[in-house]
Amino acid sequence: MRVATWNVNSLRARLDHVEKWLALESPDVLCLQETKVTDNEFPTDTFSRLGYETVRAGQRSYNGVAILARHPISDVRVGLWDSPPEEDRRALSATVRGVRVFSIYVPNGKSLDSPAYAEKLAWLERLRVTLDKTCDPESPIVIGGDFNVAHDERDVFDPLAMAGQIHFTNVERAAVDRLLGFGLSDAFRLLEPAGGLFSWWDYRMAAFRRDRGLRIDYLFVSRAVAAGLVGAHIDKAPRGWDKPSDHTPVVVDFRL
Numbered sequence: 001m002r003v004a005t006w007n008v009n010s011l012r013a014r015l016d017h018v019e020k021w022l023a024l025e026s027p028d029v030l031c032l033q034e035t036k037v038t039d040n041e042f043p044t045d046t047f048s049r050l051g052y053e054t055v056r057a058g059q060r061s062y063n064g065v066a067i068l069a070r071h072p073i074s075d076v077r078v079g080l081w082d083s084p085p086e087e088d089r090r091a092l093s094a095t096v097r098g099v100r101v102f103s104i105y106v107p108n109g110k111s112l113d114s115p116a117y118a119e120k121l122a123w124l125e126r127l128r129v130t131l132d133k134t135c136d137p138e139s140p141i142v143i144g145g146d147f148n149v150a151h152d153e154r155d156v157f158d159p160l161a162m163a164g165q166i167h168f169t170n171v172e173r174a175a176v177d178r179l180l181g182f183g184l185s186d187a188f189r190l191l192e193p194a195g196g197l198f199s200w201w202d203y204r205m206a207a208f209r210r211d212r213g214l215r216i217d218y219l220f221v222s223r224a225v226a227a228g229l230v231g232a233h234i235d236k237a238p239r240g241w242d243k244p245s246d247h248t249p250v251v252v253d254f255r256l
Contacts, residue, residue, distance in 0.1 A: 001097060001254055002026070005144030005217055006238075007033040007105070007200075007247035011064070014245055015043055017238055021249060022050055025235070028070050029096050031103035031144035034245075035064030042066065057089040065092040065103040065145075072096070080123075081130040091127070093134075097256065099225070100135055104145030109166050117166070120148070124175040128182060137183030140256065141222035146200075146247060148216055151176050151186065154195030155215035167214060184220040187252040188232040199234050200247045208239055219252045228255035 004027040008014045011032065022030065035042070035058050042056045051070055057078040058064035067073065075095040079087055090105040104127065109120035124147075135141055149172045153159040162168040180186070188197075198213025207213060219232070231253035239248040 001028045001099070001256055002251060003029040003031070003099075003101065003142050003144060003219060003254075004249050004251040005031040005033070005103070005146075005219055006249040007146040007217060007245060009034050009036075009245040009247065011035040011037050011043070011066075012041070013243070015046065017241055017244065019046065019050065020241075021235075021238055022047075022052070022068075025249070025251065026070075027251065029099075029101055029142075030068040030249075031101065032066040032068065033064070033103060033105040033146045035066050036061055037064060055092065055094055057092045059089045063088045063090055063105060065089060065105055067092055067094050067096075067101055067103050069094075069096045069101075075100075077134075080126045081133045082126065090123070091130075099140040099142055099256070102141075102143040102145070104143055104147065106145065106147045106149065108148050109172070111166055112169065121171065121175050124149075124172075124179060128179050131179075131182045135182075137222055138224060139222065140224040141184070142187075142225055142252070143184065143220040144218070144250070146217050147176065149173060149176050150214045150216055151218070154193075155198070157196070157198070157212040157214070167216060180220065183222055185223075185226045187219045187221045187226065187229060187254075188215075188234065188250060190226060190229060191232045197234055199250055201239060203246055217247055217250045219250055221252065221254070225252075225254050230254060 056066035199217035201208040
């Protein structure tokens with residue numbers, strides 16, 4: 001089973017990129033973030049023609065998450081366990097072929113002195129509580145998304161310069177550790193110990209050309225999935241396409 005995650009930074013602007021990538025890579029499941037379209041505007045028919053069922057939780061101009069699958073989708077849940085109806089659309093979960101799949105877009109946090117930073121940390125804790133309340137850690141689980149946190153020094157282009165900066169504070173990294181403590185592993189890191197492999201590059205300062213990036217997009221998997229893991233990679237190609245997202249797809253392959 002192939003599961004991928006991709007922050008597309010506007011599905012309206014990059015639908016052709018998603019279509020192209022689906023044709024090239026044929027994932028069983030694709031988790032999308034920052035779709036930035038309402039549910040009524042979501043291109044369901046386009047993906048249906050490509051053989052994908054879709055579920056989505058969107059809002060105009062901001063946020064938005066979706067799950068695309070080549071298999072039946074069931075048990076859909078929008079938001080975290082305690083999300084009010086009006087909350088930003090940042091979390092979506094569903095079951096595909098017996099695997100509980102989450103598409104997650106963690107708040108950015110903005111800066112260390114912003115109220116958004118505390119909200120980010122609280123949101124990550126709420127995600128952990130959502131797992132505690134709704135999932136069995138021994139069951140097949142994949143959590144894909146943009147976490148807006150670089151988990152360790154291998155995940156940033158310059159650990160010394162980034163130390164203590166937003167996305168790479170000890171507190172944020174500890175919040176990810178707390179999430180992993182549910183019984184999850186970083187699928188990519190299980191197979192690829194090398195640093196300097198990134199999923200996001202700033203649009204500014206020729207960051208992609210200079211490979212000054214961060215790895216902030218993850219596929220966290222439960223033990224049941226990790227046991228069947230056969231591959232994981234970051235596909236840099238779409239970041240080099242015309243008018244790309246600042247993120248690129250991350251992919252995991254496993255046997256059920």
